[in-house]
Amino acid sequence: ASFGMGCFWEPAESMLKVDGIIDTVSGYTGNKRFDDDKKKTVPSYENVCYGQDWVEGVQVTYDDSVISYGELLNVFFDKQKPAPQSRQYSSIIFPYDEEQYDVASTWSEQNKEINYQRESDGFKAEWTSIEYPRTKFYAAEGYHQGYWQKQRPR
Template identity: 35%
Template sequence: MDYLFVTSILLLAVFGLSANALAQEVIPYDQKLNELETETATFGLGCFWGPDGSFGALEGVVRTRVGYAGGEMKDPRYTKIGDHTETVQIDYDPDQISYRELVEIFFNSHNAFAEAYSRQYASLILYHNEDQRQTALEVKESLEAEKNRKVKTMIKELDRFYLAENYHQKFRLQQKTEFRDHYFEMMKIEEFINSPTISKING
């Protein structure tokens, strides 16, 4: 991701560039990044608003989205989350950042030694394949050996990821109405959620 490009988009929005002009800058750039072959990681580490931004800002991360996963109840919502956990799902370019690096960042981004006060905010790694499972276990065990403490993070296979409500997606950016209104003029909410450029700006 070209951070000069992202900065220029921010400045254009601040100084009132039309939605059409913004679209001419953002859409081709998104199309280029959307051609990358990506892999996906899914983590729970507390309220998902923060990780949506912090992971989205990483070099090699293409896009992020937040949702609910890890439980058995069907169709969870924020007001009825059941046995699910708030999670961030990350599409990344493995040629730029590895799954191991993402797991290490995950552990460095929250206190994985503490008991979660609710399932909603649990420390959780949901692996997508056997390689991810092995990597997550290795990093967890290494951390336990280094700190001589038991890591409370649950590691389990992802069954299904339920996308959270629109107002949770890129939450920090949506609080900046001067930016949000520009973007919603030029793209649908689904495009906003999945835009690589928006993921970086949100971070």
């Protein structure tokens, strides 16, 4: 599963604390024009910061016998830190297939009317969008992986 969750550092780490989530990767996604460009190179953090179509994303590997995709969507919404005026830091679900798209669409409809508010900080998110078919996910540079674990004082 892949999500735009705001700056990817904190959500990538906080997702790892959830039962059933095996791994997370910070990366870049959401740029269809880049995916269609045959002369492209792998995107860099600089491309993402100064480009217009990129989203900082978190790719999540999970055990679906422990946590369902629908439950994962609730975790995603709770852990995200989007910045509404910025595509780079926006809240986006990138379903991998029709089944995930159907679950995400149903989840979105069911939660839209609730005006979902996280209990942890009272943050009212700009509503999450769904982009399907999804664009490719490119892993970010190594220094972005496990960023908070590396930066935290020992």
